[in-house]
Structures are given as C-alpha cells and as structure tokens.
Amino acid sequence: MSDSKAGSKARLRVLVYSDDVHVREQVILALGRRPHPDFPELEYVEVATEPVVLQNMDAGSIDLAILDGEAVPAGGMGIAKQLKDEIYRCPPILVLIGRPQDAWLATWSRAEAAVPHPIDPVRLAEAVTDLLRPRLPATTSTA
Numbered sequence: 738m739s740d741s742k743a744g745s746k747a748r749l750r751v752l753v754y755s756d757d758v759h760v761r762e763q764v765i766l767a768l769g770r771r772p773h774p775d776f777p778e779l780e781y782v783e784v785a786t787e788p789v790v791l792q793n794m795d796a797g798s799i800d801l802a803i804l805d806g807e808a809v810p811a812g813g814m815g816i817a818k819q820l821k822d823e824i825y826r827c828p829p830i831l832v833l834i835g836r837p838q839d840a841w842l843a844t845w846s847r848a849e850a851a852v853p854h855p856i857d858p859v860r861l862a863e864a865v866t867d868l869l870r871p872r873l874p875a876t877t878s879t880a
Contacts, residue, residue: 748780749869750798754790754813755805760833760856761785764803767858773866776873787811794820799828800872801865806832806839806846807854814846821847829868831861 751768753761761783770778782799784790787810793799802820804813817830830848833856834840843851850864 748778749776749800749872750780750782751865752782752784752790752793752799752802754784754802754808754816755833756785756808756810757805758785760805760807760854763856764833764861767856767861768865772862772869776866776869787816790816791820794824794827801828801868802830803865804830804832804848806834806843806851814842814848817843817846817848828872831864831868 753764755761755764765781765783768779772779782793784793790802790804794802802817804817806813813832814834817832820827820830829850830846831850831852832843832846832848834843834851834853837853839853840851849868852861852864
C-alpha cells in the first residue's frame with residue numbers, strides 16, 4: 738500500500754509563470770523532463786496570470802515556482818514576495834530577472850534563487866537542482 742503513495746509523488750511539480758508563452762517554453766525546454774539524473778520527472782504547471790499562480794500555490798501541490806520578474810501586469814518578484822508573506826512553508830521560488838544587476842530585487846522578493854534573461858539552460862538547471870534537492874522524497878531501503 739505504501740507503494741501507491743510513493744508512486745503518487747513520482748513527479749516534482751514545477752509552476753512556471755510568465756505572461757509570455759515563449760518565456761514559459763524556454764524554461765520548460767531548458768529544464769527538460771529531468772534537470773538531474775537522480776531526480777524524478779518534472780511535471781510543469783504553466784501559468785499566465787497572477788490569480789492562477791496564487792490559486793495553484795494555495796493548493797499546496799507545487800514543489801517549485803519559477804516566476805518571470807519581467808511579466809506584466811504582475812511581475813514575478815512582487816508575486817514572490819506576496820507568496821513568501823502569505824503561504825506557510827512556501828515552496829522555493831526562482832525568479833527570472835531582466836539583468837544580473839536586478840539580483841538585489843530578487844533578494845528583496847525573498848526568492849531563493851534568481852537567473853537572468855536570456856535563459857542559460859545550464860545555469861537554470863543548476864539553480865533548479867539546488868532548490869529541488871531538499872524536496873526529493875526520502876528513499877527507504879529495507880536491506
């Protein structure tokens with residue numbers, strides 16, 4: 738019976754928010770199905786509006802949120818700050834910033850990581866791996 742429970746958590750759910758479908762596509766293509774060989778497959782939740790971000794995050798089934806800081810009308814950094822203020826044990830958040838000099842804004846937003854545009858697949862995968870590793874299900878062995 739515990740196998741069915743383990744199977745239900747076989748994927749990590751990653752919310753990808755941007756008002757620009759091309760940015761969402763870039764993130765998903767950059768990360769692929771697995772950003773690291775030790776990870777289960779990622780399941781993406783693509784979101785284009787702030788209310789849907791809040792709805793998904795409130796539901797509590799997201800393991801990582803990737804928020805576009807350049808999105809309009811609601812930028813990812815403002816949303817990140819709101820989520821960190823309002824959700825108990827908020828999952829980790831990575832913000833996509835317009836330029837490296839905006840990293841201080843990402844710190845203000847309380848996001849755990851920031852990656853600048855244009856998206857570098859290696860840098861994004863490294864940041865995502867670092868954020869998701871603590872959320873991996875513990876492996877149990879009976880040997």
